[in-house]
Amino acid sequence: MPAETTLATAIVPPTTLGFNKDIKPWPYDPEKAKKLIAEAKAAGVDTSAKITIIGRTNLFPNVWK
Numbered sequence: 001m002p003a004e005t006t007l008a009t010a011i012v013p014p015t016t017l018g019f020n021k022d023i024k025p026w027p028y029d030p031e032k033a034k035k036l037i038a039e040a041k042a043a044g045v046d047t048s049a050k051i052t053i054i055g056r057t058n059l060f061p062n063v064w065k
Contacts, residue, residue, distance in 0.1 A: 009023040041047045 009025050010019055012019050014021065037047050
């Protein structure tokens with residue numbers, strides 16, 4: 001991960017009202033992710049569904065600081 005990159009823990013960046021510095025990012029754990037997907041699939045969840053992530057710029061004050 002580049003030095004200027006921060007793992008997201010919230011929908012808002014640290015410079016925005018509402019950011020909670022006490023929330024920690026989940027650890028990177030591909031094996032746990034695979035297990036959770038398998039459990040969801042076994043429960044009947046459509047795990048092939050596409051997820052669209054929309055990122056917006058200049059939506060929050062000081063977002064690029």
